[in-house]
Amino acid sequence: MKNFKLVFFYIKKYKLQFILGFFCLIVCDGLQMIIPKVIQHSIDGVLLPGFRSIDLVKYGLLIILLAIVIAIFRFLWRIFIIGNARIIERDIRNDFYAHLQKLSARFFQNHKTGDIMAHATNDMNAIRMLIALGIVIGVDIIVYSAASLFFMINIDFRLTMFVIIPLPLLTFIIIYFGKIIHKRFRKVQDSFSSLTEKVQETISGIRVIKSFAQEDSSQRRVSKASYDYVEKNISLVKVWGLFFPALVFIIGISIGLTLIIGGRKTILNEISFGEFVAFNSYLAMLVWPMIAIGWVTNLYQRGSASMKRINNILYAKADIIDRDCVNYNIYELNGSIEFRHLNFNYEENEPKVMKDVSFSVSQGETLAIVGRTGAGKTSIINLLTRKFDPPENTVFIDGYDIFEIPLQVLRNDISIVPQDIFLFSDTVKENIKFAKQNATDEEIFAFAKAAQIYDEVMDFKDQFDSIIGEKGVSLSGGQKQRIAIARALLADPKILILDDALSSVDTETEKKILTNLIKLRKNKTTIMIAHRISTLQHADKIIVIDEGKIIEQGNHQQLLKNNGLYANIYKKQQIEEHLVA
Numbered sequence: 376m377k378n379f380k381l382v383f384f385y386i387k388k389y390k391l392q393f394i395l396g397f398f399c400l401i402v403c404d405g406l407q408m409i410i411p412k413v414i415q416h417s418i419d420g421v422l423l424p425g426f427r428s429i430d431l432v433k434y435g436l437l438i439i440l441l442a443i444v445i446a447i448f449r450f451l452w453r454i455f456i457i458g459n460a461r462i463i464e465r466d467i468r469n470d471f472y473a474h475l476q477k478l479s480a481r482f483f484q485n486h487k488t489g490d491i492m493a494h495a496t497n498d499m500n501a502i503r504m505l506i507a508l509g510i511v512i513g514v515d516i517i518v519y520s521a522a523s524l525f526f527m528i529n530i531d532f533r534l535t536m537f538v539i540i541p542l543p544l545l546t547f548i549i550i551y552f553g554k555i556i557h558k559r560f561r562k563v564q565d566s567f568s569s570l571t572e573k574v575q576e577t578i579s580g581i582r583v584i585k586s587f588a589q590e591d592s593s594q595r596r597v598s599k600a601s602y603d604y605v606e607k608n609i610s611l612v613k614v615w616g617l618f619f620p621a622l623v624f625i626i627g628i629s630i631g632l633t634l635i636i637g638g639r640k641t642i643l644n645e646i647s648f649g650e651f652v653a654f655n656s657y658l659a660m661l662v663w664p665m666i667a668i669g670w671v672t673n674l675y676q677r678g679s680a681s682m683k684r685i686n687n688i689l690y691a692k693a694d695i696i697d698r699d700c701v702n703y704n705i706y707e708l709n710g711s712i713e714f715r716h717l718n719f720n721y722e723e724n725e726p727k728v729m730k731d732v733s734f735s736v737s738q739g740e741t742l743a744i745v746g747r748t749g750a751g752k753t754s755i756i757n758l759l760t761r762k763f764d765p766p767e768n769t770v771f772i773d774g775y776d777i778f779e780i781p782l783q784v785l786r787n788d789i790s791i792v793p794q795d796i797f798l799f800s801d802t803v804k805e806n807i808k809f810a811k812q813n814a815t816d817e818e819i820f821a822f823a824k825a826a827q828i829y830d831e832v833m834d835f836k837d838q839f840d841s842i843i844g845e846k847g848v849s850l851s852g853g854q855k856q857r858i859a860i861a862r863a864l865l866a867d868p869k870i871l872i873l874d875d876a877l878s879s880v881d882t883e884t885e886k887k888i889l890t891n892l893i894k895l896r897k898n899k900t901t902i903m904i905a906h907r908i909s910t911l912q913h914a915d916k917i918i919v920i921d922e923g924k925i926i927e928q929g930n931h932q933q934l935l936k937n938n939g940l941y942a943n944i945y946k947k948q949q950i951e952e953h954l955v956a
């Protein structure tokens with residue numbers, strides 16, 4: 376039950392609606408129980424001498440009236456209860472999403488996107504079903520079984536005792552079959568998602584498949600998944616096939632007993648004809664709560680498993696947060712940076728990826744980071760932007776320990792073009808203005824020009840309104856990079872970071888972008904990471920990093936004189952360029 380703390384919180388929040396729903400449901404159920412009684416009286420009446428047809432009309436009208444009132448109340452409880460369960464589902468989903476946004480990069484490294492998606496969809500569904508149906512079925516079970524039993528016993532105690540003996544079996548069948556059905560249904564769903572995944576992969580990867588002439592093998596993969604889906608469905612159909620006959624069989628036994636024993640009692644005049652008919656109706660009404668108990672048990676088990684999974688995430692501590700030492704008087708950054716003897720590893724028992732790293736950048740300078748792949752360049756950025764937290768007293772901005780700076784300020788004043796660029800499947804324009812929602816078209820165009828992407832976008836059919844991604848234009852790696860650069864520039868941040876952001880851009884275009892960048896970033900701090908030295912040589916300061924250690928630092932000329940790794944890389948790249956030219 377403690378899993379459901381959040382649910383209870385929301386039920387309380389919408390308590391008025393739930394109480395109203397509850398009331399309507401009870402009225403609805405109660406009136407439903409009167410109908411067989413009306414039928415009983417009309418049948419018994421017909422058999423009496425002196426019964427006039429006008430009396431029949433009265434009974435008929437009463438039943439119609441009941442049906443109308445029941446319909447109205449049924450409509451109301453559905454709105455109040457089922458509608459509210461939807462609203463609670465929405466609230467929980469919003470909480471869930473808001474919390475997800477607070478979680479760190481580390482969390483997302485350890486959780487698969489597919490699993491998180493499943494929590495946001497399947498698990499939310501299970502909780503909603505439990506809230507809505509749990510309440511409705513709970514009331515139904517109590518009202519239906521109490522009233523039916525009351526009226527049945529009222530008609531004939533012994534008959535009632537006989538015919539209800541088989542009914543509890545219904546509950547067990549539902550619990551038992553319900554579990555198997557659920558398990559197999561899950562397998563069907565898994566198989567379906569694996570099938571769609573394969574088909575999607577085949578379609579989006581069609582170029583690779585064709586270029587490696589792997590059509591047959593990819594066809595086989597899809598067809599295997601397709602067979603698997605059929606198999607899983609058949610295994611589900613088999614249980615369904617057994618499930619209904621089993622229910623009908625047990626209900627049949629009760630009906631049979633009623634006919635044999637009740638019919639005899641009617642013939643012997645121990646109960647009236649009308650009572651016999653009413654008894655049958657109440658028996659049918661008693662079947663539902665028996666089924667419902669089983670159903671609600673399964674719903675509860677599923678819902679609480681889902682709730683537990685969601686709680687695991689909801690109560691996962693957001694680890695990248697403002698700490699106690701945060702200073703909310705810091706509203707913006709100037710842009711000087713210092714790393715002091717920083718040691719860092721991503722996981723406790725893993726080797727260090729930063730070893731005694733110290734360097735500093737003054738406000739307005741351009742810092743370049745060079746090093747072989749895996750050297751630790753991106754890691755420096757991860758720590759500076761608090762994508763991962765460094766140890767305290769190792770990273771400073773404007774002389775403040777990074778933990779004194781509110782996260783909000785840090786995020787606002789640093790823009791980054793990451794190595795793995797992500798663009799939303801939205802228009803080019805929306806993607807560029809992502810970091811500055813109120814940007815004007817003129818600004819957007821100006822920064823697109825600075826990033827050397829303007830002309831290409833103007834050649835697209837819908838120009839800046841072209842949608843990026845599957846439904847629209849597919850961009851080259853270099854185009855994506857330049858859109859991301861325009862986006863970062865538009866934010867005009869105090870600190871701009873380009874992590875290998877020009878790797879897919881030709882040297883000619885690169886030169887133009889760099890010229891613009893130097894102009895735009897005058898007196899503002901910029902950090903550039905690149906493998907090509909031509910990208911970096913203008914930097915005020917260059918640090919060369921290898922296996923997590925800074926092995927050289929200085930400007931281009933100094934490092935060339937040093938004749939170390941930097942000079943070495945530079946010479947190699949010069950030779951390559953000559954060979955290509």
Ligand code: M5T
Nearest residue numbers: 721728746747748749750751752753754755757794
């Ligand atoms: C440096 C490890 C990586 C490598 C070392 C980002 C990241 C890196 N690492 C992790 O364990 N977890 C992470 O989230 O750290 O990696 P890097 O800083 O990404 O290197 P780089 O940017 O210099 O390389 P590249 O290829 O981008 O030029 O051992 O496994």
Ligand code: MG
Nearest residue numbers: 752753754794
């Ligand atoms: Mg990197």
